[in-house]
Amino acid sequence: MKKLVFLLSWFVVSSSFAQEPLSHESIKLQTDRIFSNLVKIRRDLHENPELAGNEIRTQKVIAKYLLDLGLEVDTNMYGHGVVGILKGGRKGKTIAWRSDMDALPNDFADEVAFKSKNKGVQHGCGHDIHMAVGLGIAEVLVKNKASLNGTVYFIFQPEEETFIGAKAMINDGLFSKIKPDEIYGLHVSALPVGQIMVKPNEMFAYQKRVKIQLKNELSKEEAKALTKKIHSSLYRVSSSSKPWEIQLMIDPKMGLKKANTIFKDYLFMDENFSTHTKNNTLSLQAYLYETDSTKLKDLIPKIKQVVEESGYKDQLLSISFVQDNPTVINDEKLTNAASKTLQKIYGKEVMIADHGQVPYFNDDFAYFQQKIPGVYFFLGGSNPEKGIVAMNHAPNFRVDEESIRTGVQCFSSLIVERLKKK
Structure with missing residues (x-):
């Protein structure tokens, strides 16, 4: 009888431990474990870029990865879009994460061993990094889904460079299939690697x-x-x-x-x-x-x-x-909450306040924000010590792959914390 009581007590304690909220130290460790594989995936995507409307191979790679993680996957979307659905072990709110998929029509110098195999097509804007970050967040969270409150949707969006994909996915019924309460996304930028920048309201001119x-x-x-x-x-x-x-x-x-x-x-x-x-x-x-x-x-x-x-x-x-395209406008309440959350967990040296609006660039993420409160971040990708400058759409555009680690770790933490909020 004493042995039975001991076993029952051990089971209760073990079960309680398994259901403990996911710690940010655990997120860091798990991100480190999968980092090398995410780099491998990123380099594969970089070698095989596809233009807007042609993301056929990219869709297959993304869908397979999410399926292998055990997510529910829907490819019956506009174009070559993919949505992975992660249902947590507890009821709660719903959050979407957007990653864009398409590459650019250019043939700039690309001094890496894994340069594009498709002549005239390159990931010269960093969408390969975005996809690796999205897959990494999915992997970290799915390994801890029993302790998650709510549902996370991973939207892999085609045709961002042509400013078509987001609106087309919405018009094709995306938000009749999924109903997120909040949506988040990022873009790699020329900021130093290890930094994330955001501001309420307009990110671009x-x-x-x-x-x-x-x-x-x-x-x-x-x-x-x-x-x-x-x-x-x-x-x-x-x-x-x-x-x-x-x-x-x-x-x-x-x-x-x-x-x-x-x-x-x-x-x-x-x-x-x-x-x-x-x-x-x-x-x-x-x-x-x-x-x-x-x-x-x-x-x-x-x-x-x-x-x-x-x-x-x-x-x-x-x-x-x-x-006359709409511009990215971050929800003020969500942006302030996200900034405070990430600063509290990772410090002010990681989470940087943005005080301006960038000209020339824009993102059709704006169409998602018209339907759902959302926040769009700049993720640092430059490393001057390595001669890496992540100036998008520019010759010699390169990204320090450590940005993948920063993105997965920080935004996995953010999503976990946002899922706790009612």
């Missing part, structure tokens, strides 16, 4: 492509002079700052980390407009970048005023935005 159509009665010189006037009339930057020099985003004195960064409160426009003539119509097009959403409504009237004051009122046919 609003990017618009404006199209001005006039009767084709202007000479080349007149058209050029007009575009210069439009460019200068819309110019708004702080004294001597150059927010179009994107490499300055990591500058210690004027970059995103500084409260007085040059990457806030600006409006600038491409200096060189594209010019086309067709059917006696002159078309002038250029991108502009504005940080203040309240000023967007004034842009077209301002351009119209410049055209008319330049003496071309009778030649003006129309002014419109021909590209």
Whole structure:
């Protein structure tokens, strides 16, 4: 009888221990154990990049990995999307993690042993890193699913580079299949490896492509002079700052980390407009970048005023935005909560406050945020000591693979903590 009581007591204690909440030290250890395999997967994806709409092999690799982990997997999605579903051992809220899948059409120098095997196609934006991080989070969490509260959805999204995939997945019924309460995602950036950056509200400037159509009665010189006037009339930057020099985003004195960064409160426009003539119509097009959403409504009237004051009122046919994508806007409450959580666990040296908005780039993650409160992070991928600069879409773009470890560890912890919240 004493032996039976001992065995029953041991069973109760063991069961209770097994159901203890997943510790962040355990997350760190588990991340370290799987890190080398995640690097291997990342390099395989890097060697076999696929353009938007062609992520066939990528889908198979992702789906197999999730199935091998024991997740429920749905590939009946728009394009070549994949959703892995991890149901925790306890009831709770639902959280989604997004990783994008597609590569870029370029053939830049790529000085790594695992360079692309597909000519003219490269993972020059870091989506291979994003997928490795997403798979790593899934692996860490699935090994501890009995102690998780709620459900985690791992959304692997195609066609991000063309700004199509997220919206198409939603239109194809993604959120009738899954119903997350919150959604998170990241993008590798030129920040130092080991750092994560985030801010509430806009992460990027609003990017618009404006199209001005006039009767084709202007000479080349007149058209050029007009575009210069439009460019200068819309110019708004702080004294001597150059927010179009994107490499300055990591500058210690004027970059995103500084409260007085040059990457806030600006409006600038491409200096060189594209010019086309067709059917006696002159078309002038250029991108502009504005940080203040309240000023967007004034842009077209301002351009119209410049055209008319330049003496071309009778030649003006129309002014419109021909590209008007939404921008990533982080939910303020969730962003603040996530920042505090990660700072508490991993320290302020890991979790960095962002004080600006990045021009040129954007992410169709914005469409998910229109449906669900969400947060989008910048994950540092540069390591100057190794000669690695993770400036996306640039020649010699490279990423320190230690960023995978940082991403898996930190965001596994974040999801575990968010699942505890009611």
